[in-house]
Amino acid sequence: MATNTNNYGFKKPEENDFYSIEDQNRNWDLADTKMAQLNSDLLVRVNNSSILAKGIDFNKVTVSGFYRFNSKDDYLNAPPHSWGQLLVIHGGGDTIAQISFDYDSAACFYMRTGNPPECGGKGTWRGWHKYTGIAV
Helix, strand or coil, X not given: CCEECCCCCCEECCXXXXXXXXXXXXXXXXXHHHHHHHHHHHEEEECCEEEECCCCEHHHCCCCEXXXXXXXXXXXXXXXXXXXXXXXXXXXXXCEEEEEEEXXXXXXXXXXXXXXXXXCCCCCECXXXXXXXXXX
């Protein structure tokens, strides 16, 4: 008797089950829908750059890469400035770093690290820390 996968409910026929094209098409439709949701839930891609969509929780931005963000009020757990670039470094394992560059100030950046559950860790995110320098 066929079973379903745990995460997405795909139908998995047993070896002695009748193969159903209707079930297979349903699986493909479900996969297509879930993949589209993943794409739209995390990022809006514009001209090969990644702009974080409004409502995104920075705790869930765990894929290494470069991201642009708008007003800090549009996001959860964002750094204490608006309009900037975010660098995410997650080389695997359960630790991560996020570095945020403030569009309005070339003389500072913000950084936080952690081993949060979003990365498989047993700890938490640390707070955002401001680092300043002197413009030359």
